[in-house]
Amino acid sequence: MLSFPINYEQPVYRPPSEARSLLVQVTIGCSNNKCTYCDMYRSKSYRVRPIKDIKKDLFRLSQSGMSPEKIFLCDGDALGASMEILEETLLAIKEYFPERRRVGIYATAENILEKSESDLKRLNELGLGIAYLGLESGDDKVLHMIVKGNTALEMKEASLKIKRCGFKLSTIVMLGVGGQKYTDQHITKTSKMISDTCPQYLSFLTTFSVPGTPYHTMVERGLISPLTSKMLFREMHDILEGAHFDLNPVIFRANHVSNQYPLGGTLPRDKEKILETLRFWIKETPEGTYPPRPPQM
Numbered sequence: 001m002l003s004f005p006i007n008y009e010q011p012v013y014r015p016p017s018e019a020r021s022l023l024v025q026v027t028i029g030c031s032n033n034k035c036t037y038c039d040m041y042r043s044k045s046y047r048v049r050p051i052k053d054i055k056k057d058l059f060r061l062s063q064s065g066m067s068p069e070k071i072f073l074c075d076g077d078a079l080g081a082s083m084e085i086l087e088e089t090l091l092a093i094k095e096y097f098p099e100r101r102r103v104g105i106y107a108t109a110e111n112i113l114e115k116s117e118s119d120l121k122r123l124n125e126l127g128l129g130i131a132y133l134g135l136e137s138g139d140d141k142v143l144h145m146i147v148k149g150n151t152a153l154e155m156k157e158a159s160l161k162i163k164r165c166g167f168k169l170s171t172i173v174m175l176g177v178g179g180q181k182y183t184d185q186h187i188t189k190t191s192k193m194i195s196d197t198c199p200q201y202l203s204f205l206t207t208f209s210v211p212g213t214p215y216h217t218m219v220e221r222g223l224i225s226p227l228t229s230k231m232l233f234r235e236m237h238d239i240l241e242g243a244h245f246d247l248n249p250v251i252f253r254a255n256h257v258s259n260q261y262p263l264g265g266t267l268p269r270d271k272e273k274i275l276e277t278l279r280f281w282i283k284e285t286p287e288g289t290y291p292p293r294p295p296q297m
């Protein structure tokens with residue numbers, strides 16, 4: 001049996017839409033690693049991999065005959081690596097995988113704001129085409145509570161900057177992340193943020209309290225009251241209803257394993273249809289029921 005040509009430092013994560021992409025680890029872990037609900041990289045110490053190791057991986061992968069359409073740079077916020085590392089990585093990708101159509105990356109607002117516009121444009125010219133930004137919420141109080149590490153204003157500036165530099169922006173929102181106490185402000189401010197930044201891709205995930213995280217401890221102590229299914233559908237409905245999609249069409253997806261039912265479409269074209277579906281789910285869902293915890297969480 002043929003073995004995979006490289007070894008990843010586990011665990012490795014990527015966005016759902018990069019399921020078929022070739023994954024390349026540029027950094028290990030996450031430079032923030034503090035978000036209270038997230039346990040993805042708690043077992044890893046953040047570091048940028050030496051360029052020789054990244055290139056060795058790319059060479060081995062290319063020698064195995066793979067011809068991926070898309071490549072995704074891991075781990076949690078690989079855009080935090082230096083320009084030198086990112087440029088050399090992208091040049092090596094160009095050399096070894098001339099057929100690839102797109103290279104994607106996870107980014108924090110901090111990663112984007114730290115780099116100059118000319119540097120980001122240079123990375124875009126070298127093929128880095130899409131950045132996935134975990135916005136989670138447009139509300140400062142919620143961002144502070146979950147220790148996201150950036151303010152709403154920074155999220156907005158970073159979103160507009162990365163779009164200006166030629167990237168496609170994929171924004172991730174977490175439903176229920178503020179609990180019942182902050183649901184109203186989470187809705188209003190997140191709607192506004194989406195209207196102001198109009199990412200080309202928008203996805204909604206559902207917040208679950210994962211054992212071992214500070215978020216879980218807060219839920220256990222009664223400091224955060226998780227949203228019921230009905231409340232989660234209402235959050236999704238009200239965020240989308242309040243948002244405008246004036247700058248460009250937005251491909252919307254709520255089909256992550258954490259979402260109770262899959263939903264998607266192109267906004268604003270499908271907005272009314274999506275809202276109708278959500279109104280139906282709100283009406284049909286009994287009070288007091290909670291979404292089933294996905295097996296992977």
Ligand code: SF4
Pocket residue numbers: 030031032033034035038039040041076108134
């Ligand atoms: S920035 Fe992302 S990967 Fe890092 S701790 Fe927060 S949610 Fe997790």
